[in-house]
Amino acid sequence: MVEDSSTDAVISWSRSRNSFIVWDSNKFSTILLPKYFKHRNFSSFIRQLNTYGFKKVDPDRWEFANEGFLGGQKHLLKTIKRRRNVMQSSTQQGGSSCVELGHFGVEEEVERLKCDRNALMTEIGKLKQQQHKSREQIMEMEERICSTERKQQKLMSFHCQSLR
Known part of the structure; x- marks a missing residue:
């Protein structure tokens, strides 16, 4: 792909x-x-x-x-x-998981997960900003719609008065 x-x-x-x-x-x-x-x-x-x-x-x-x-x-x-799966490897070898964990790179995995977490937090922050901007745009659009409706009402009133 x-x-x-x-x-x-x-x-x-x-x-x-x-x-x-x-x-x-x-x-x-x-x-x-x-x-x-x-x-x-x-x-x-x-x-x-x-x-x-x-x-x-x-x-x-x-x-x-x-x-x-x-x-x-x-x-x-x-x-x-x-x-290889860290926990599965340590139990298959019959060793204590506490001793074996360091050997299979848990520190690297923790660092990688921290990095992923930070990236996800950054992404969440960006999404929150986008959501805030979207809400503002929706509110602006609603105000424009209300303004347009008020103008239409005034035009209709004026039109009705001119017909009398």
Whole structure:
């Protein structure tokens, strides 16, 4: 879907083609996700990217990179592996999860989750600003409608008086 130039307004490669950017997460979730996956959940897609070692490149937008995911280099895709589940690995090996957790990169996962949380908080802030602007625009539109209705009423009154 990243290689498909018809979806560039929704998702595309970065200029250097070493990362991809989701430009419109809403259209991505409603149109592309169900086409390629069994869900429409953008957050689940992000979690899956993390599971496969993708890193968020820019905290201000949905840009992700992985050394094995480069534009025009499909032969590298086989290098992308799903990371093992931390809790499952430690119990299968019979070790205590407290001892084994550090060994499997929990610190990196926590940092990644913190980064994702910060990105989501930024996105929520932007959405709240958009919502506030939308409310203001709706209020302005309602005032214009009321003003137009008042003008229509005055015209109707004037018209009725002129007919008498």
